[in-house]
Amino acid sequence: MTHDTVITGARVVTASGTISCDIGISSGKIASLGTDLTGTEVIDARGLIAMPGGIDSHVHISQPSGPGIEMADDFAAGTRSAACGGNTTVLPFCLPEEGHTLREAVAAYRAKADGNCLTDVSFHLIVKETDPVTLGQDLPALIQAGYTSFKVFMTYAGLALSDRQILDVMTVAKEQNAMVMVHAENEDAIEFLRDKAERAGETGPYHHATTRPVPVEREATHRAISLAEIAGVPLTIVHVSNGEAMEEIMRARQRGLTVFAETCPQYITLTADDLDRNGFDGAKYVCSPPPRTRDEWDNIWRGIEQGVFDLFSSDHCPFRFLDTAGKDAPGARKTFRNIPNGIPGVETRLPILFSEGVVKGRLSLERFAALTATNHARLYGLYPRKGAIMVGADADIALWDPTLSKPIKQADLHHGSDYTPWEGFEITGWPVRTILRGITTMLNGVPGKDAVGQHLSRTAPELLG
Ligand code: URP
Ligand code: ZN
Ligand code: ZN
Numbered sequence: 167m168t169h170d171t172v173i174t175g176a177r178v179v180t181a182s183g184t185i186s187c188d189i190g191i192s193s194g195k196i197a198s199l200g201t202d203l204t205g206t207e208v209i210d211a212r213g214l215i216a217m218p219g220g221i222d223s224h225v226h227i228s229q230p231s232g233p234g235i236e237m238a239d240d241f242a243a244g245t246r247s248a249a250c251g252g253n254t255t256v257l258p259f260c261l262p263e264e265g266h267t268l269r270e271a272v273a274a275y276r277a278k279a280d281g282n283c284l285t286d287v288s289f290h291l292i293v294k295e296t297d298p299v300t301l302g303q304d305l306p307a308l309i310q311a312g313y314t315s316f317k318v319f320m321t322y323a324g325l326a327l328s329d330r331q332i333l334d335v336m337t338v339a340k341e342q343n344a345m346v347m348v349h350a351e352n353e354d355a356i357e358f359l360r361d362k363a364e365r366a367g368e369t370g371p372y373h374h375a376t377t378r379p380v381p382v383e384r385e386a387t388h389r390a391i392s393l394a395e396i397a398g399v400p401l402t403i404v405h406v407s408n409g410e411a412m413e414e415i416m417r418a419r420q421r422g423l424t425v426f427a428e429t430c431p432q433y434i435t436l437t438a439d440d441l442d443r444n445g446f447d448g449a450k451y452v453c454s455p456p457p458r459t460r461d462e463w464d465n466i467w468r469g470i471e472q473g474v475f476d477l478f479s480s481d482h483c484p485f486r487f488l489d490t491a492g493k494d495a496p497g498a499r500k501t502f503r504n505i506p507n508g509i510p511g512v513e514t515r516l517p518i519l520f521s522e523g524v525v526k527g528r529l530s531l532e533r534f535a536a537l538t539a540t541n542h543a544r545l546y547g548l549y550p551r552k553g554a555i556m557v558g559a560d561a562d563i564a565l566w567d568p569t570l571s572k573p574i575k576q577a578d579l580h581h582g583s584d585y586t587p588w589e590g591f592e593i594t595g596w597p598v599r600t601i602l603r604g605i606t607t608m609l610n611g612v613p614g615k616d617a618v619g620q621h622l623s624r625t626a627p628e629l630l631g
């Protein structure tokens with residue numbers, strides 16, 4: 167049998183270990199793994215590593231962010247950047263605009279994404295209202311339609327839910343078999359610290375970090391886990407930034423609870439001191455939870471190596487820096503409170519983990535694949551179609567050159583932001599080709615022209631064994 171495409175000569179990171187073999191692709195699926203395969207198109211991948219295409223299950227694209235504020239990426243830019251960073255699927259969030267229902271929000275996001283994407287896309291929901299229509303009708307209907315995960319917030323005015331509301335939302339997740347993702351930071355404590363800082367004249371970007379200290383996150387992590395225990399649901403804690411929050415997760419697992427955990431590149435590469443860079447430059451690093459300390463990098467690494475973390479995502483949330491619709495929002499120079507939260511990172515997530523993890527000997531290739539693709543697919547209902555190089559799965563593959571060394575440069579990236587928090591960061595190991603369902607979507611840093619990405623409906627989460 168002649169395949170449409172054969173990839174030859176790569177070390178292939180499969181679901182059951184790394185082997186040297188050919189990958190035969192037909193009709194967008196992986197048709198064979200073997201030797202001496204034939205194909206109409208042959209991709210010579212000698213010296214390269216074939217990884218499952220990255221799945222970034224935590225990105226924000228075109229999300230409403232307050233009056234006058236605009237995210238730097240639409241779906242074309244966000245998914246172009248993702249594809250250039252070795253990704254084949256992204257999971258952005260669907261946040262209803264003020265006065266709109268969750269169903270309307272889903273329709274609006276689908277319309278924005280459809281026909282514009284260079285990766286496959288599937289949406290998580292954000293639940294910010296707990297009225298009877300949302301919890302009794304819209305949310306169950308959307309979960310049944312394949313939107314099988316949603317995020318709740320314990321911080322941000324207008325988004326944060328009370329404990330009672332979180333319990334009510336978790337109850338819907340339990341009835342409908344959906345995954346709850348929690349942003350765990352204590353809003354009241356933050357507000358208290360923010361008021362105090364402002365009264366003391368501590369208003370620069372750095373004070374975004376000092377007003378969201380570790381206990382704010384640790385307490386909310388503990389509370390979120392307790393609420394999930396009370397409601398009887400599994401839970402995913404997203405963007406964990408420090409060792410104390412990690413310990414809450416480990417203790418919960420020791421009690422027999424099902425808690426999954428995600429961390430992000432910013433928590434192993436940036437510190438709060440980055441928010442203190444000269445003048446307003448620190449605003450480039452404002453995200454929540456904030457980057458911590460070098461000691462916390464060690465804690466997070468321990469969690470990555472020892473399996474505390476299931477997911478390594480970007481939390482890509484891009485704003486432009488010198489732009490009044492971005493970080494330089496009205497009032498942002500007067501107080502950090504007005505700086506939009508979030509940093510761009512969908513294109514740099516995988517190279518950072520590969521370079522810092524695989525090349526530096528902290529992570530095996532298999533663990534890299536699990537943290538960046540397989541576990542995302544399993545937890546969010548995309549497995550076995552997505553997340554692993556195996557026969558029958560979509561032919562979503564990133565070819566990596568493990569020896570290619572060059573620094574991260576804004577000029578080389580494809581997002582809509584006008585900066586990267588990692589300017590000059592040295593990387594060894596870059597994806598050189600991204601393949602989505604058999605179609606090349608990036609070659610040597612150049613994105614494909616055709617928006618071949620599709621929307622993915624998802625099944626119920628598979629709980630990792
Ligand atoms: O600062 C961040 N992380 N912004 C994105 C929204 C969120 O909380 O994930
Ligand atoms: Zn969050
Ligand atoms: Zn200060």
Ligand code: ZN
Nearest residue numbers: 224226481483
């Ligand atoms: Zn986020």
